[in-house]
Amino acid sequence: MANLSLRTLTKAYAQTEVLHGINLDVADGEFIVFVGPSGCGKSTTLRMIAGLEEVTSGEVVIGDRVVNHLEPKERDIAMVFQNYAIYPHMSVKKNIAFGLRSSRMSRPDKEARIAEVAGILDMTHLLDRKPAQLSGGQRQRVAIGRAMVRDPAVFLFDEPLSNLDAQLRTQMRLEIKKLHQRVGNTIVFVTHDQVEAMTMADRIVIMKDGHIQQVGTPSEVYHSPANTFVAQFIGAPSMNMLPGTLNGGGVRLASGQSVGTIHTSTTSRPILLGVRPDDLTLQGSGPTVVTGHVAVREPLGAETLIYVTTEAGEVIAKADGRSPPDVGAHVTLSADPANVHVFDADSGSVLT
Amino acid sequence: MTATDIRASSATLDRSAVTKPRNMGQIIRWLLLFIGGVLMVMPIAYMISTSLKWPHEVYNVNLIPQEPTIENYTYVLEDGRFYWWFVNSIIIATITTISNLLFDSLVGYTLCKFRFPGRQIVFIAILSTLMIPTEMLVIPWYLMSQSLGWLDSYWGIMFPGLMTAFGTFLMKQFFESVPDDFIEAARIDGLNELQIWWTVALPLVKPALAALAIFVFLGNWTAFLWPLIVTNSVEMYTIPVGLSGFGDEADVAWELIMTGAAISTIPTLVVFLIFQRFIIRGVVMAGLKG
Ligand SMILES: Nc1ncnc2c1ncn2[C@@H]1O[C@H](COP(=O)(O)OP(=O)(O)OP(=O)(O)O)[C@@H](O)[C@H]1O
């Protein structure tokens, strides 16, 4: 059952259209992450779901109601902001209770609910403090508590972790995921961090310039990217893209090197050959993709990134952490044909 | 030489190089502050001093009265008129202050946080009234009060100041510092716009409200020209108007005026002490990212 649907949703500010027809169905209890570069329209989409931004055309459906013309409070949603937006002049308890203002619960029920939420978020001992007396992570937790207390149909998060330091962000990421498993509400989470998206999402929505590029599970978008943008946006370091032409199932790179049969299509056309650094091996199982010289090594501990200068341009590959090839060494990089992606050079779409 | 040695010696070098100018700068700063302090305190000192003098000594410039007396205080406090003026001033300044806090902030908030057609024009119209001096306005005010029967009444004294362009402008500027996230969060939490203004936005601009309160209260407490024009009967005078007429026609009783002025500073001190503790910066930021 779809709990949230966006139907050809568009948004225009004055004459400029910034969202060009967003279609998405979110199942009940699903954890959806919107990811994309800055300015691609993630926040705008989220704010339209929340009712903070007017819909230019299309429909927002929550539950089985079209909510386009409902006030935010009537939409059965709750939102957590990047800047937390917890009220500085109220105690933690008041802040959380604020989320229950418009509910018809009896007073003791409200108290019990606040206590329950505080318990889940491990904040019982902080209830009487003011926001100024809390750390960044604790403030974010208060903001989540205020959203949770109402048990909304959909939780909306707009980059809630981007003001936290790296370590705390990792920790909160896990906490939010656990929270989701525990409370089970639908979550729409916006971030520009692809690691956050990969680690938390049931499904990822990748956006660019107001268009959805791909919707899929983390594994789908990683292993079967729909186009070059998704391929390079998801995964770090990003996928190598080598220009070439597809010819009878094999690929001839622009540099003149030719790669063995990796594709079933026999039509000849210009393409981009995409292969992830992880999938390029030095051992030579599978067809050779490129050869070149190691220019730079970046040891990461378990593995070493090697930047290989080839005639087709610079290619990044992963080598063993203990015995990586020396700088200047000649290496042959090969890949399993199953892990090589072929994109149309003009449209950027994957060729299947 | 080890690294610590180098650091230590460079620190001493720095110190000796910096100490002298800093001391000179400090002396100059102290001097300026001292002069400023004297300039501000002298009138008050003379006010108090004069209020403790006998009439014949008033035109002597000595700060310490030769024969100090509290006779003036007894006289002013026992004179029924001063009591009336004091009550009038308190009522007028208080109501005007409350009205300004409410309406200036309401209009300022609306102009700051809502987008509606004509918003810019309204704002400019309000601002432009700042450019018209009171002296130019008193005649229209007077004619208006006369035709509406407001002369010689509280309402007549108060109405021009119940809202001020300056206060509206001040509040609008302060609301700019309230992040929209707070307001949107409240909207999602189910508050209506008036509740958002009252429970979320206003508490976040307390410092500005406090400053405005002090400002408006003092302004009305010391207002002279308009109250003088609009009032006729002695019972409707405010303190400044009343004091100016102390003494008889030929001889201005400075010692009594100064006594009344000294007494009338007390409420302004009280107002200042009440509100200044709200003027603490940084309140708004605490609910945002740390
Ligand atoms: N009030 C506005 N008026 C005009 N254009 C706007 C307005 N708000 C957003 N935009 C434009 O809409 C586009 C999408 O903005 P949005 O805030 O949704 O981006 P985003 O994906 O959330 O980016 P970020 O990661 O930087 O938060 C941007 O190009 C932005 O310039």
Ligand SMILES: [Mg+2]
């Ligand atoms: Mg955004």
